[in-house]
Amino acid sequence: MEPTDIKQALEQFKEGKLGMESILELLDPPPEVSLGYAHVDLHRQQRCGYPEVIFSQGKTPEWVEGVVEKLLEAKQDCLATRVSEEQAQSLARRFPQGEQDRVARTFWLPAERKRDVKGSVVILTAGTSDLPVAREALVTANALGAHTDLLADVGVAGIHRLLRHRQRFVDADAIVVVAGMDGALPSVVGGLVDCPVIAVPTSVGYGAAFGGVAPLLTMLNACSANVVVVNIDSGFKGGYVAALIARRAAGKPA
Amino acid sequence: MEPTDIKQALEQFKEGKLGMESILELLDPPPEVSLGYAHVDLHRQQRCGYPEVIFSQGKTPEWVEGVVEKLLEAKQDCLATRVSEEQAQSLARRFPQGEQDRVARTFWLPAERKRDVKGSVVILTAGTSDLPVAREALVTANALGAHTDLLADVGVAGIHRLLRHRQRFVDADAIVVVAGMDGALPSVVGGLVDCPVIAVPTSVGYGAAFGGVAPLLTMLNACSANVVVVNIDSGFKGGYVAALIARRAAGKPA
Amino acid sequence: MEPTDIKQALEQFKEGKLGMESILELLDPPPEVSLGYAHVDLHRQQRCGYPEVIFSQGKTPEWVEGVVEKLLEAKQDCLATRVSEEQAQSLARRFPQGEQDRVARTFWLPAERKRDVKGSVVILTAGTSDLPVAREALVTANALGAHTDLLADVGVAGIHRLLRHRQRFVDADAIVVVAGMDGALPSVVGGLVDCPVIAVPTSVGYGAAFGGVAPLLTMLNACSANVVVVNIDSGFKGGYVAALIARRAAGKPA
């Protein structure tokens, strides 16, 4: 709340145009729901353009379900990532209307009102083994309301494969590039396009790949200036930010 | 070579104006200028929306000047980063019309035709010592044609400073957050806005800051979903990508 | 024993005021019990204010029980941490009067005489997945005789949640902040209070969280001056030191 708004509200309050309850609500921090094990941030959608997303790792199925329930009660979209097999089964029983993607390890249950889909996100992978991470990006970008396209296995060892399909990604609003091992693909893609490239290193590989450290460093040092990086295996963040950019490019979110 | 040129060449070939050898030579990659020590990529602006930027570190002043000259001849904008004191002096003598920022260590010499400025980028720093990196971001975002605003020293140890100035960044199209040491600022900022946050870790700090590794890891693990990361001290990439996003949000680049 | 005390004692001994047994006890190192596989330090309580705590990892159930038994015989409080499922079952059979916390993986069996509880420790967690570590801190601080309060899932991505509940922790004598991933919470909390903040990094997260290295580094570089750090996942040390500080603030231990 802005100082000038506060002043105006106070004046209205003094003049009786605003009741005690109303002004307290106005001066108050935004809504949350306390569950003991969680404080669900119901104001996230308003501040950040999308509701709180559930990071399921390290939580009991009950905890995950508890948060899902509160989001649904508040009529907000519900997306959970890193859903284990046990959590997935439990969620399926409780919320059969949710969409589960076993490869991406996601659970998605949008609120009733339809969202318009806009902006274009293309997801590329260097290899076939990067697909699970790429699908997490895809599901997330869809959930945020972007158009998506996935182009797999166009790594740089066969550079013509990438160049041949250039038309599929050159007009995107944002590109997510998912790659393990040498992580070289984002550098090359970045040099071919004029939109931001979100690089997602994966833990695919062995030995000196060090669980994704090698592609992470490659991507942080990408010689193309339009490449930014997210955490290892975080298809979620890759898809999230790409969708934010794409939607913004296609017109500001309401 | 552009598709229309290829078509034209093919027609000339068919008409016999172009021999087999010549046309084979022409079915060719886009223009570049070879300088022996460098191959200046004059097609970058067309592909990527901005010309090749000169990374000056490890180059002789002559090498830097040689590339500047070729970009100017091609009537392209010229931005050089990581300019040493020796390079700066040499560039100032040779190209007095260029803008130098000693704090940001940049040299900027735009081509004659004016660019329209659009989109809003806000740059925040956690501390005062992060200012040189922040200024590199500022100069770069300006060079790319975005409106910029810089808000310094609003780190999380005095969280009210950040909240008080929320209005200055909450409507930005993209935010660059520059922070060293604990690198906690992007997580907090990310939770307050609906646009992408480009986090730039700096080498400010000592001991277990490990030259910027600590804030780099913090930012890669940011709990806010809209945070992406670039290389340590890379104000350049921070400003570059933020401007790309902002311009796109304000209308596609021509 | 101080030289002057020794001299005095020797004089008393020569004069016959002190028997051989008494003076030997005075000159002797403090008591311990040898079990072959362990030397139980029965003097720890006197020196350090709390008996030796059993670190159960890597021990057979028999070894753990053997030490428990010796502590009980010496009428000292008994706390065991990192208790595996197998050890827990074995301890439950042998010492049914002990309190087990399956989430915290602790076993607690205080000696008979009641301790007065004093000083206030508040434990905060950034996320729900940090709860097991937080509970280890809670059990430990309770065992040491401090009042405790636990506030979960108030991470910085929804900063209003933390600010809203400020009253619950602002008057604490010591605060334990448990956080994984970006580990940003202690920096923010530290800037809101005037007591020491014990930061406990957790291994929650994936990829570049590197099993807790990321939050560990964040916390070591916290921009708030009142933040100290303990080992990754060491809820035990967090609760232990917080209780030491709190009890001391509430009046020196006897």
Place this chain on the structure above:
Amino acid sequence: MEPTDIKQALEQFKEGKLGMESILELLDPPPEVSLGYAHVDLHRQQRCGYPEVIFSQGKTPEWVEGVVEKLLEAKQDCLATRVSEEQAQSLARRFPQGEQDRVARTFWLPAERKRDVKGSVVILTAGTSDLPVAREALVTANALGAHTDLLADVGVAGIHRLLRHRQRFVDADAIVVVAGMDGALPSVVGGLVDCPVIAVPTSVGYGAAFGGVAPLLTMLNACSANVVVVNIDSGFKGGYVAALIARRAAGKPA
């Protein structure tokens, strides 16, 4: 400000007992001074018990002096750490009444009103080369209003030196242990006392000391439960937290 207080204030405001200016001030975030390159947090003393401390590294002498000036104008204590030789000379000219410690690299200029000194902090060093870091701890703990004592070069290779001087530290309210290389001293000291031990790793040593990483890890893994750790070479944080604990033990800060 608490909801109940807000309500009361609003009622007083409505009744005219509180003017617009007063209520706005009450609802407003705490004071700060903006200097362009810095936002000086003048509310820190009230929230955290001590004013903002100036981290001088990476700042121009003018920036450091600008913040010093604002703190003095606000009649707050002024402590600057990591003061370079150039900054020190500049500060000495401008604020000759400040106390400079060239070994500790600190500048200290307390506000006029006297503070009562209470609580006891003892600082130990493993070797002679650890003295600069230890002195930074000493100056800081003094600045915060604690009694201090410094005992140098009592490392564990000659364990009798430590045991002989036990009386000097066994009754402290908090102990700062400064050690490089193997960093083994805090573990031993921790086992001899009942107060918190703040371990400060130093970059003293070479080779596999890795600039302080070796003692940092040692201390994080200290087998004594009362040991907490701060950043490498951070005598400042060591002294700061020790003084917080000591003052609290000797009676709550006003």
Place this chain on the structure above:
Amino acid sequence: MEPTDIKQALEQFKEGKLGMESILELLDPPPEVSLGYAHVDLHRQQRCGYPEVIFSQGKTPEWVEGVVEKLLEAKQDCLATRVSEEQAQSLARRFPQGEQDRVARTFWLPAERKRDVKGSVVILTAGTSDLPVAREALVTANALGAHTDLLADVGVAGIHRLLRHRQRFVDADAIVVVAGMDGALPSVVGGLVDCPVIAVPTSVGYGAAFGGVAPLLTMLNACSANVVVVNIDSGFKGGYVAALIARRAAGKPA
């Protein structure tokens, strides 16, 4: 081939008892047995004072047995370390006369002729959980022919335990100190004795112990000059070198 053998061969050659071809063949490296998957070095005992020791990790039970068999045929002592449960059972069936230590994961089958035992090795552990590594050291030192003594759980958090038992290790010819977590014990022990201390870091601990890296670094930086280090968890090397030193101190090996 031994120098005396060469001389003899040369004499035989001169006398014509040995042809040119034969003597060229004989001027040859020392004996080995080739098994396809292994080249058993039967000359090791002569060169190094003890036969080749079998590192069992990553080998099939058949491979381990094959090497054991060849050593026995050559009438050499046979020691195998890192013996898995599967390998242990297989060895027990095939060589029931061998001594197996399940805790140490060793298999030992000395050749028939008795060795005289001499020199004194003492093995200390910081904690109870370090016992498996300590036992590997014990078995190895015994196998090499040294007198051994094992003193467990005398870590530095209760320094009096170590000092009380000083007499048990102060006259040793070599001391093996086995410790995980902070790895501080070798520094203290080194300062109490005049013989070499072989420090063995263990992977006991969690979090920032990093699987033994923390104690490894501590030990490499030990402030006592008589401390040397071997690989993490390598009780084998600790015991081996200690026995070499002890036997040498008690009179050169034959």
Place this chain on the structure above:
Amino acid sequence: MEPTDIKQALEQFKEGKLGMESILELLDPPPEVSLGYAHVDLHRQQRCGYPEVIFSQGKTPEWVEGVVEKLLEAKQDCLATRVSEEQAQSLARRFPQGEQDRVARTFWLPAERKRDVKGSVVILTAGTSDLPVAREALVTANALGAHTDLLADVGVAGIHRLLRHRQRFVDADAIVVVAGMDGALPSVVGGLVDCPVIAVPTSVGYGAAFGGVAPLLTMLNACSANVVVVNIDSGFKGGYVAALIARRAAGKPA
């Protein structure tokens, strides 16, 4: 598309047999087969001298089989590495004519036409436990058409074993040296021969071997100038490059 084909097409175009649209379509990247989850690079053999090799890790059995099928259809050699037990069984059922090596974890199914075998590759291992990686090198070098020889367990602790067998490797065209732990063997071998040595570090060992990092660093720092390095445990690359060199030495590939 091959240069000769381009030429032919151009001629057809000139003659009017090919329309503008058709020839533009033909001036095209080389052939590939798209499978949704993979883009099989059928041009690899022509460009690189060997078809695409399947990295099986992280792929479903169906994905692996799909690519095998496309390679066979294109009458290209098919080699798959890192084949899991599940994949191996599935491949065996589907392509019983393929050769499986369970130790090397490879599947090999050459195209019908016979390749001439030429050039000599020798593979050495430091220990018996390095054999699985060495066999992967062997299978790969065979697949590429080189003569191979494998000499196991000739590590430097018994240097005479290596020297005795020098004749077996001194005339090789390329040598693959597979070693874990200290990784010292390539340095010694490199000093004995005049051909390139491909060093393959393995994850054999424990503790400070850090999963192969120790031998990797050793090999990168080899004091012999003819030593190059590949990824940890990458017998595949070791054998691949050695065969490339050997075939080239024995006459250029067609």
Place this chain on the structure above:
Amino acid sequence: MEPTDIKQALEQFKEGKLGMESILELLDPPPEVSLGYAHVDLHRQQRCGYPEVIFSQGKTPEWVEGVVEKLLEAKQDCLATRVSEEQAQSLARRFPQGEQDRVARTFWLPAERKRDVKGSVVILTAGTSDLPVAREALVTANALGAHTDLLADVGVAGIHRLLRHRQRFVDADAIVVVAGMDGALPSVVGGLVDCPVIAVPTSVGYGAAFGGVAPLLTMLNACSANVVVVNIDSGFKGGYVAALIARRAAGKPA
């Protein structure tokens, strides 16, 4: 000592021309020259195809000159790398006939007899700043007798630059690819050729380039199977091995 010499000596011995002592002395390792601070390996050329190369770092100018002198006396080629400015001046005075390359930091003085030059090595760099390392490779490959070609600044951000010049490297016998920062170039080049690619990571870059660690890891994980790696900044090894391969491809060395 050569086999034929051994045979001759044995014959002389049999004939009594050589005493027992003399022949024992002669059955001896190959020639070397001892200089106190160095043992110059004069047999290296025979064993390895090129004489010992002088690594100048950390040596006094006198030590470097001493070794140069002994190589020249033995009529062997002399190549020194990592020559400091001080060493270079000293060498220039003493051996004015030597060739110095200030950028490559090399000194080269071939023996009199001419060597035939054969085999083709192409050296590529990703950026202009990689040139010093590339020149070290060039000088070394020349010294070993290969034809060389250097193509600078063809990094992957402008992939068409690389593709346009494909003809210059596609027929090489071996390619050296020198790259810092993301180190992505070798992966792409490897996919375009059928010869081995020697990847040389450089310390060009900043921040998360970690002095060359980033491109080193990228290259070790290169998705192209024909890529091998040498130490960071080791243009020397890159050029050395490439020349070995090229010469071998063009006909075995004499």
Place this chain on the structure above:
Amino acid sequence: MEPTDIKQALEQFKEGKLGMESILELLDPPPEVSLGYAHVDLHRQQRCGYPEVIFSQGKTPEWVEGVVEKLLEAKQDCLATRVSEEQAQSLARRFPQGEQDRVARTFWLPAERKRDVKGSVVILTAGTSDLPVAREALVTANALGAHTDLLADVGVAGIHRLLRHRQRFVDADAIVVVAGMDGALPSVVGGLVDCPVIAVPTSVGYGAAFGGVAPLLTMLNACSANVVVVNIDSGFKGGYVAALIARRAAGKPA
């Protein structure tokens, strides 16, 4: 002092056979001298067989001299290591009778009474650049009273150099092997001898040598069982422990 001895002494004291001064001396901790900045441990020689050695790094010349003076007053040998040029000059002026080794950076001033020299230590270096560290080992071993021999530049790339000089080190009581880069020498030497090998990694090398980390890891993983390791560049510890072992082998220290 043992309990039984204490008892006996007390009885003698009571009977008047032992005066107060005598019994206090017996019960007292060992002597030290306090200098404010240092507690000189004058009892070290008695406990550890050699007086405290001065680690000069990070100390003012005055501090170094102060400790030297106290050792000389106590008639103890004085050895200082890591002596900077400034400290060396200051020591030379004050104690001209001391022996300085500029390469080893040591200062040595033995007490008057002569020590008998016994036991044999041989020091090997892999390269010429390792000489400074090797000389520190030499000076230290001499100071401790061992016979020493130094053999430089016998690295494994020319293995015959090592084998040729085997006789010089095969009968040593302890061998110090100093090596940087690949650090492979200790593994080979260890396999040739029956005495302990103290491996000293050096920071010689560049790139992936990581300031000595590469040889450190190599040595910790040495495949020869008799290899132990000390800190990077610690010629001091190498020489110290080797001398301890050698003297012990040649007869127990008095």
